[in-house]
Amino acid sequence: MVKSYLKYEHSKTFGLITSPSSNILWTPDEDIQNAALRQSGAGRAIVGAGEEVLCWDVKKGELLSRWRDQDCVAEVTSIARSTADPDVYAVGYADGSIRIWDASIASIVVSFNGHHSAVNIMAFDSEGSRLASGSKDTDVIVWDLVAEVGLYKLRGHENQITGLHFLQPNGAMVGNDDETGQSLTSNGVVSGNQDQPGFLLTTSKDANIKIWDMSTQHCIETHVAQSNGECWALGLSPDGSGCITAGNDGELRIWSIDQHGLADKASQIDQGSNRKYLKERGSLQRQGKDRTTGVKFHPGGKYIAAHGSEKAIELWRIRSETEVQKTLARKRRRRKEKALAAQSKPGHFDPVNNDDKVEGLATADLTDVIVPYVIVRTGGKVKSVDWGQGSTSKTLHLLSANTNNELELYSIPSRQPEQKTKSEEPPDYSRKFAVDMPGHRTDVRSVALSSDDRMLASSSNGSLKIWNVRTQSCIRTIDCGYSLCSSFLPGDKIVVVGNRNGELEVFDIASSTLIETVKAHNGPIWTLHVHPDGKSMATGSADKTAKFFNFEVVEDEIPGTRRTSPRFKLVHTRTLKLSDDILSLRFSPDSRLVSLSLLDNTVKVFFVDSLKLFLNLYGHKLPVLNMDISYDSKLIVTCSADKNVRVWGLDFGDCHKAFFAHQDSVMQVAFIPHNQDGNGHHFFSASKDRMIKYWDGDKFEQIQKLDGHHGEVWAMTVSRTGEFLVTASHDKSIRVWHQTDEQIFLEEEREKELEELYESTLTTSLEQHEEPGAEKAEVTAAGKQTTETLMAGEKIVEALEIGLPDLEAMREWERAKGRQPNTGPPDRHPIFLYMNTSAEAHVLNVVQRIKAAALQDALLVLPFNQITALFTFLEIWAEKQWNIPLTCRVLFFVLKIHHKQIVASKTMRPMLDGIRQRLRRALQRQKDEMGFNLAALSFIGSRMKDKGSKDYVDEVLWEEEEEKIGKGKKKRGFVDVA
DSSP states (O other): OOEEEEEEEEEEEEEEETTTTTTTEOOOOOOOHHHHHHHHHHEEEEETTTTTEEEETTTTEEEEEEEEEEOOOSSSEEEEEEESSTTEEEEEESSSSOOOOOOTTTEEEEEEEEOOSSSEEEEEEETTSSEEEEESOOOOOEEEETTEEEEEEEEOSOOOEEEEEEEEEHHHHOSSSTOOOOOHHHHHTSSTTTOOOEEEEEEEEHHHHHHHOOOOOEEEEEOOOOSSSEEEEEEEOTTSSSSEEGGGGEEEEEEOOOOOOHHHHHHHHOOOOOOOEEEEEEEEEEHHHHHHHHEEEOOOOEEEEESSSEEEEEEEOOHHHHHHHHHHHHHHHHHHHHHHHHHSSSSOOOOOOOTSSSSSTSOOOOHHHEEEEEEEEEESSSEEEEEOOOTTTEEEEEEEEETTTTEOOOOOOOTEEEEEEEEHHHOOOEEEEEOOSOSSSSOEEEEEEESSEEEEEEEEEEEEEEETTTTEEEEEEEEEEEEEEEEEOOSSSSEEETTTSSSEEETTTTTEEEEEEEOHEEEEEEEEEEEETEEEEEETTSSEEEEEEEEEEEEEETTTTSSSEEEEEEEEEEEEESSSSSEEEETTTTTSEEEETTSSSOOOEEEETTEEEEEEEEEEEEOEEEEEEEEESSEEEEEEEEEEEEEETTTTTTEEEEEEEEESSSSEEOOOOTTTTSTTTTTOOOOOEEEEEEEEETTTEEEEEEOSSSSSSSEEOOOOSSSEEEEEEEOEEEEEEEEEEEEEOOOHHHHHHHHHHHHHHHHHHHHHOOOSOOOOSEEEEEOOHHHHHHHHHHHHHHHHHHHHHHHHHHHHHHHHHHHOOTOOOOOOOOHHHHHHHOOOHHHHHHHHHSSSSHHHHHHHHSSSSHHHHHHHHHHHHHHHTHHHHHHHHHHHHHHHHHHHHHHHHTHHHHHHHHHHHHHHHHHHHHHHHHHHHHHHHHHHHHHHHHHHHHHHOOOHHHHHHHHHHHHHHHHHTTOOOO
C-alpha cells in the first residue's frame, strides 16, 4: 500500500509592516464623509509586505485591508496609483508580473506579464489609460489598460530602470489647480490635443536620462544624468517644467524641461529638428554623501524631499521669485560696496561699473533658488518616502517607510510668506504618528509556543512580543536585551529569554514586567530548554558550560512590615563543563538523556541524573546548529552549517541516514511532538536558503517543500498538536503553516517538481535572445512566454484540430441534406454533442476565454500549418459578425508575424480577399451604427439643453425682479398729473 501524508500549506503572515523591497504611497481617508475629519486624519499608507500589499491606517496603526493573489509568491517591488481613478493601483512583482488592483473591492482587474526580472518603477499617464513600467531587465514597457495589452517595449538603456514619468506637453499651459498640489487634471489634459500620445522620461543605472516620443516609439534625446557613475532616482516637478536626477556621493542634478518645445514637436510633422528639450541647470550636494535612492517633489511644487539609505530625509525649499530678486539685489549691493571700498584705495582705477544692470531669474545661481530647508532624522534607515496632505497649508506631512519594519509620519511647519527672519533657522519637526507595534525592528531570532498553542512569543534584539496565534494580534511588547533563545515556562504566564550578554531575563506576561535577571554565563546563551517534568531548565552558552536551574517560589519580606510576598526565582543547581562552545541543548522526552551540540562539529549525549557521557555522535563537517529528539526518545535529528541533516539512533548512536537537505546552512530542525497520526518520526528543517522542508524520518524521504519566505529562516517551532508550525525569517515576517486534509503522495510530489523544472527551462528556451555582438532593436513587442500562454496556445491548436474536420463534416452533411432530406447527421466529436454547439462557436469560445494580455503570446505558439484553419474560422466569424474587435485583433497579429509566408502562399490569397470583404461590411455596419448613436446622443443633448434653459427659473431673482417691477408700477400709478 502506498503511504499518504497530509499536506501543510501557508495560512497566515504577520509581524511584517513594510518590506524594504517596495516603495510606499500615501492616500487620504476616502471613506470618511466629513471633509473636516478627512483632512484632520493622517491618511493611509499603501505598502508592499512580502507578496502582499497592505493598507495601514497611519493614525490608529490598524491594518485596513490586505491584497494578495493566491497564485503569486513573488515579492512586491513597486506600487503606483492612478491619478484619474484613485481606487486603481498597479503593483509590480519580483518575477516581472504586474497586477492592476481595484482598492474598493480588493481584487485584481487585469494581470500583465512582460518583464524578465523585478519591476522597479511604474507610472500612470494623466488619463489613467496607459501604464509604463521599468524593470531590472533594462526594458520599459507601455501597457494599454483599456485593451488590456502590452503596446510596445522600449529598449535603449544598458542597466536597470530607476526613474519613469509621463510628460504631457499639451497640459503645460494648464498648470496647477491650487497651492495644495492638485496638479494637471484629466480635464485639463483632454482640453489639449488628446490624440497626442505624449512623451516618456526615463533614467537608468547606466547614468543616462532619455526622452522617448510615444508617437514614433523612439528615443529623441539622451543626456548623461550623473557625473559620478550611476543614476538612482528621478523626481519630476508637478507642473512638468523640471526634474531632478540623483546618483552617488549625494549629488542632485537639476534639469529644466522645454514643455513648449515638446508641444511644438508633438504638433509638427517634419522631423530632423536639433532642438534640445532637456537643459542642465546645475547641481546640488546633499549633506549625506551616500547614494541618493529617492527624490520626491511636494504636490504643491515648493518643496523637495531627497534621501539615501541613512537615517535622514533632507528637505529643500524652492524660493519664490520675490525672494530670489531680494537675494540678487543684496548680492548686487554687496558688490557695489566692495567696488566703492576698492576705489577709495589710492592707485586704484575702475573705468566702468556694469553692476547696475538688473539680473533676471534665469541668470540666478541655482543655490539662490533651491535652498536647504530641514533634515528630518528618522528612526531607521529610509527606504521610501511620500508626501501626505496636511490638515492646513501651514504644515507639511511626510510619510517614511524604514528598513527596520516601521512607518513614520512627520509633521513639518512650512515657511510662511510673512515670516521675515534674517537667519533662516531650520523649523522644528515632530514625529506625529508611527506604525511600529505590529512588528519587530530587527530580525526575530527565536519563537516559542505556549502549552495550549494559543500564544506565540517572538524575541529579537531589543524586544519580546507576545502574539495571539488565532487573531495574529500583538498582545504584549516588552523591552529585552539581544535575545538569542526563549521559552514559555509551565503555566504559560512566564517567558524566559537568553541573551547575547550571558543574562537570563524572566518576564511576567500579564503585567509586562521583568521579574528577574540572572547573570547565568560569561558568553552568549545560544540555547535553553525546559525539562519535560516542568520543574527545571538547562542553558547552553559560548563559555563552554551548560547550567541547570530549578524553578522555585521564594517568600520575600516586604520592607517595614512582617508580611511576605511570593516571587518566582531561578535557582542554579548544577554546571556541566565541556571542551567547546555549546550551540544547542535538548532533553529527551523520557527525561533520561540530555544532548548537547558543540562547536567542534560533534554532539555529546549525557545521562541527566549523573551527567555521565553516554554517546558521542561524529559525522558533520561543520558545527551542529540545532537538533531535536523524537517523542519516543529513539531518534535524534541534527542539522548543521554543512547543509546536511542527519538522523541518528539514540540506542547505539548509529547514523541512520544523512541528507543533503538544503542549499545553505540548516538553522533549525523539529520533530512532530506526538504520534497520533503515525507521524511521530516526521520532522521539519528550516534553512538560510529560505525553504522549509518536511521529512519522513523512517523512510528517509522528503515529503514536501514549503516555499514562501523572502529571506533566511532563522527560527521555527512546531505546535504541541502538530497541526501547524511557525517560522520567523530575515524578511521580518512570521508565518504560520497549517496542516490540511489534502493527501499527498511522494511520487506525485517528485513528478510535480520535475514538471516545474521542465516548464521553467521551456519558457526560457522559447524567449528570443540576441546575439552578444548584435545590435539590439530600440522597440519590440511587449510579450513573454509563460506556462499560461503556452497552455492557451495549445488549447487553440486543440480546438482547431477538432473543429476543422467537424466543420467540413457538417458542410458535407448540409449538401447531402439538399440532395436527400432524410440523410442522418454525421458522427461528431463528443465536445460538440455535449455542449450542443457548432465548431466555429467552440473555437471562438476558446479564443475568447484567453486573457487579452496573453492572447498575442498564445498565438505565437501556433505552428504555420494551423494558420489556414484559423483563417477559415476568421472568415466565418467575420461573415456572422461575431466579436468583430477580437476577430480583427487576431487577424492583424497573425498577418504581422507570418507576413512573408502568407504573401508567398497562393492558397491564402482568395481566403484573405473573402475575409477583407466580409470585415469591411461588418466594420461599415458598426461605423454606421456608431454614427447613428452619436447623432442621436447629440440630438438628445441639444433638446435637453433647450428644455433646461427654458424651464429653469431662479425663484429668488425672479421674485426680486417682480418686486422691482411692482414697486415701479405703484410709483407711476400714484403720480399727480394736475
